Amino acid sequence: MKKSKILVLGAGGIGGYFGGRLAENGEDVTFLVREGRRKILAGQGLQIESPFGDAQITVKTILASETAPIYDIVLLTCKAYDLGDAVAAIAPAVSSTGCVLPFLNGLAHIDLLNEKFGRDRVLGGTAKIQATITPNGAIRQYNDWRTLTFGEQSGQMTPRVAALGALFGAAKGxxxxxxxxxxxxxxxxxxxxxxxxxxxxxxxxxxGEIVRTPHGRAIFLDQLRCGAAIAAANGHPPSPAFMQSWEETFSQKDSQYSTSMLRDIERGGRTEVEHILGYMLEKAAKAQIAHETLLLAYTNVKAFEERRAAGRLS
Structure with missing residues (x-):
């Protein structure tokens, strides 16, 4: 049986790990990367450091200028602020019957991908993993999170979704x-x-630091309820089990849970504020849902971006 041709945009924490595990299992995987990353991969292979087993894998790579419309599955794993460039890079690579499987935070990217490729050629997906590129170019996985969730936007369990499940399910880790x-x-x-x-x-x-303050937990749970109301107004009310789970998480005084957006701010980097907070802010306003805390946070991060653009972070 002919193997699906898989293209992975980038070889960072998400794309590098999951694409690497597919390649390790003998699948036909190619990584679309920049010249610098290509040289590293050519020199030392794709290295994975993981609780589920380390690996050093020889992988195929291409540059954006070398794409051809031959790929059955394109995994999109870029940061939201790189989405426009990423879509332009993968568009010439998707075959006439191929599909795009994005693993980005949020939902804003779905509309753009639907417009470009057609709704029936874009799957929905989420990735739960904590991994990053180390200074030597390896992919380091920090814990046992390793889950990909995906499916058709229509909700149908199609043969290609089942095939993707078998493909990923057979890979280590x-x-x-x-x-x-x-x-x-x-x-x-x-x-x-x-x-x-x-x-x-x-x-x-x-x-934990927030919850240990006098009013932190109450504000946290109020914001969770705000987010749930926004989702409900868009036809997707969160389940009671979901709400209970995150109410417990956002009540833990010893929790060290943080977010990638805060880490981006702390290192003075770009953020996904528009894709996450901006998107929710727009939906809240449209549904006339009170969103004062969300508005403050969005403005806070946008002010950080203004300082960053002006070179005034230090």
Whole structure:
């Protein structure tokens, strides 16, 4: 049986890990990377440091100028602020019957991808993993998070979703969940992520540090309910189990849980504020849902971006 041709945009924490595990299992995987990353991969292979087994894998790479419309599956794993360039890079690579499987935070990217490729050629997906590129170019996985959840926007369990489940499920160190309610799951993830980002960025602190303050837990849970109301207004009310789980998480005084957006701020980098907080802010305003804390957090991060652009962070 002919193997699917898989293209992975980038070889960072998400793309490098999951694409690398597919390549390790003998799948036909190519990484679309920049020249610098290509040289590293050519010299030392794709290195993975993981609780599920280290690996050093010889991988195929191409540059954007070398793409051809031959790929059956394109994994999109860029940061939200690079989405425009990423879509331009992968567009010439998707075959006439191919599909795009994005693993980005939030939901804002789905509309753009639908417009470019057509809704029936874009899957929904989320990735749960904590991994990064080390200074020597390896992909380091920090804990046992290794889950990919994906499915059709329509909710149908199609043969290609089942095939992707088998493909990822056979790879080492990957938990694959093909589902029939991926949009619900993406909305729920956005509720928790936007709540966490709102609070940690506004307070410049992790969950435990916020909860240990006199009013931190109450504000946290109020923001969680705000996010849930926004999701409900868009047809995806979070489940009671979801709400209970995150109410408990956002009540833990010893929690060290933080967010990538706060880490981006702390290192003086770019953020996904528009893709996460800006998106939720727009939906809240449209649904006429009170959103004062969300608005403060969004403005806080945008003010940081103004300082960063002016070179005034130090």
């Amino acid at each position: 990957v938990e694959a969940l093909p589902v029939g309610d991926v949009m619900q799951r993406m909305w729920e993830k956005l509720v928790h992520l936007s709540t966490a980002a709102t609070m940690t960025c506004l307070m410049r602190a992790n969950v």
